[in-house]
Structure formats: structure tokens, C-alpha cells
Amino acid sequence: SQHLLHEAHTRIVSAQAITILTGAGISADSGVPTFRGADGLWRNFRAEELATPEAFEQDPLLVWEWYNWRRELIVTKQPNDAHHAVAALESRVNDFWLITQNVDGLHRTAGSTKLSEIHGNIWMVRCMACGAVTENHQVPLPLLPHCGQCGGLLRPHIVWFGESLQEEDLARCAKQLQICDVLLVIGTSGVVYPAAGFASIAKEAGAYVIEVNLDPTPQSDLVDIALHGRAKELVPLLLQASE
Numbered sequence: 001s002q003h004l005l006h007e008a009h010t011r012i013v014s015a016q017a018i019t020i021l022t023g024a025g026i027s028a029d030s031g032v033p034t035f036r037g038a039d040g041l042w043r044n045f046r047a048e049e050l051a052t053p054e055a056f057e058q059d060p061l062l063v064w065e066w067y068n069w070r071r072e073l074i075v076t077k078q079p080n081d082a083h084h085a086v087a088a089l090e091s092r093v094n095d096f097w098l099i100t101q102n103v104d105g106l107h108r109t110a111g112s113t114k115l116s117e118i119h120g121n122i123w124m125v126r127c128m129a130c131g132a133v134t135e136n137h138q139v140p141l142p143l144l145p146h147c148g149q150c151g152g153l154l155r156p157h158i159v160w161f162g163e164s165l166q167e168e169d170l171a172r173c174a175k176q177l178q179i180c181d182v183l184l185v186i187g188t189s190g191v192v193y194p195a196a197g198f199a200s201i202a203k204e205a206g207a208y209v210i211e212v213n214l215d216p217t218p219q220s221d222l223v224d225i226a227l228h229g230r231a232k233e234l235v236p237l238l239l240q241a242s243e
């Protein structure tokens, strides 16, 4: 599909406004497990038992132990060429925004600054009492963690199942999906909303939609170009400055 890659690249280099949506697949090549793949996280753990407010309410220690395990897993991982290509594109485009569902922080490490981490960030903690959000890179985090300001119990600053996204993130996503000439969707299975609906929203608004994934997804039929392959190989080619 060299032809498709060339067509997609041409669309990207000529776009004035680009929005990129990423999922766990962009970090898979950095060794961060995805959620639903063959070796995905949800294979070993039932999300409902851990990534929910009810689970945290019932057993905060268990949930924090699971996040400490994920922090230990992620802390040694580095951004890959796909993260770096996305970060490098930011300054070359008139209007650029990155929407990521990933909580691993690898886009920030790669240098991305114009981004919304719509499911939160595993290196941020939030006080259940006063709401203060702070960075914390301790691996492992001593349990149970409490707020330096008010002593309240700290939780991961992550959007759990059954919780809504931050209003400012939703507003920013809506704006960037409306104005983008090109939406590039990288490494997401397209089953968790609202992100799963972003490709059709952008398409409705007139964007050219390109998908990069190992496999077909529920959005593959509506995108303009579906490229099948590894993000770390395809994304640098797609985002290179010129021929």
C-alpha cells in the first residue's frame, strides 16, 4: 500500500489543521501493554474490578497496588519513533492538537505540548477531598497516599470506567475535531467512548480521516485511508516533512 501511504502523506503535508488521536497501540512499540490485545491488560485483570470509582471506594489499597504495578511497568519505557514524529509535527502545522487516551505520559516525554490527555495521566494524583492535582513520580508510591495540603486520600488522576471526562478536554476535542483538515487516528481499538466517536465527528465536519492500526477497527469503514502496520514504522513515514 505504498500508494495509500503516499496519498495519506500528501494530505498531511498540505493540511493547515491536523488533529491526532492516539490509543494504546502507539505505546505498544515502547513495550507498554495494550488493553485488549492478545497480551492486553484486561486479559489478566477485569477492568470493572480495578479501574472504577466503586472499586476504589471498596478497596483503595488493591486499586493503588495495581497502579503501582503499572507505574513500575511504565517507568522504564521510552517514547518510540511514532511518539517523536507526533511531537515533531506540532511546530510544523498551523493548527495542531493531539488527543491521547493513553495515561503513560510518553507523548509528554517525547516533547508534545499541545495535547489533551483525556483519560488522565498515571504520573498525576488527585486529592479526593480538596481536588488538588499534583505530579508524583514515586515508584512505588507509598500506600495509602494522602494530600500534602489537606490530608485527604489521594487517587490516580485517571478517568475510570463510569466517570466522565473533564469538561475542558471535551470542549477542546470538539473544537479540534470541527476545524481539522486531517484527523489521524493511531493505535486505538475504537470501542471506548467518547473517543470512539471522534472519527465520525471529524468526518461529518469535513475532515480527511486516516487510520493507522495493526488490524481493522469499527471505524475502518468510515475512514478515508486505513493503513495497516506498526505505528513506529508507519507514523514517521506519514509525518515526514516532505518527499
Ligand code: APR
Residues within 6 Å of the ligand: 022, 023, 024, 025, 026, 028, 029, 034, 035, 036, 037, 040, 101, 102, 119, 186, 187, 188, 189, 190, 191, 192, 212, 213, 214, 215, 217, 229, 230, 231, 232
Ligand atoms: N501499531 C499500531 N496499532 C497497534 C499496535 C502497533 N504496534 N499494537 C496494537 N495496536 C492496536 C490494536 O490493534 C488495537 O486496535 O492498538 C489498539 C489498542 O486497543 P486497546 O488495547 O483497546 O487500547 P485503546 O483503544 O487505547 O483503549 C481505549 O480503553 O481501557 C480503556 O481507558 C482505557 O484508554 C483506554 C481506552
